[in-house]
Amino acid sequence: MFGFMRKKLEIPAPDEALPGRDTPIPTAESHFVSGRPLKGPVPDGMAQVMVGMGCFWGVERLFWQVPGVWVTAVGYAAGHTPNPTYEEVCSGRTGHNEVVWMIYDPAVVSLGALLRVFWEGHDPTQGMRQGNDVGTQYRSGIYTYDAAQMQEALASREAYAARLRAAGLDAVTTEILPAPAFYYAEDYHQQYLTKNPHGYCGLRGTGVACPEGAPA
Secondary structure (H helix, E strand, O other): OHHHHHHHOOOOOHHHOOOOOOOOOOOOOEOOOOOOEOOOOOOOOOEEEEEEEOOHHHHHHHHHOOOOEEEEEEEEEOOOOOOOOHHHHHOOOOOOEEEEEEEEOOOOOOHHHHHHHHHHHOOOOOOOEEOOEEOHHHOEEEEEOOHHHHHHHHHHHHHHHHHHHHOOOOOOOOEEEEOOOEEEOOHHHOOHHHHOOOOOOOOOOOOOOOOOOOOO
């Protein structure tokens, strides 16, 4: 039992990961709330970013409600197994994180505003867990699509970590990486909490506000 739990808290090496498959698993074609296409086309001028904050059901709902976010989708990223299933990810043998990928209009909402939603919406100090959800797929992460996003994400982590330290909380464990491949989750996971209004949502913030000036 303890050995199993230890494995679930460690990202497997590539040669230990499940083999996955060559073709994507089936998923929805459009957003259940907005009706917009989950796989494009996307209007000109949009940007994208990807985050992990624990169980992706509540995270997706948090972001699709932000004005300026054009579309959201849940899926798996930052692991080794190509085109994984939910069951494979939950086994702890793929290395993937449960993530929300979003397209947003930077003329309406800035990356900085989205990062404030990210930091204040969960506890980024918990390592391979979020509340009662334990495992590598529940780790805190920001996955960026260009150098400017990376710089802003790193600066925001430093600023929020200082605010958490001042509040007596633990060190930030959030990983910040160039965006890896995103694999769409199964149809039933997309916009789950609209399809299941009384479904589980484990999101809990620390109560510590992100500094107003960080990121810019």
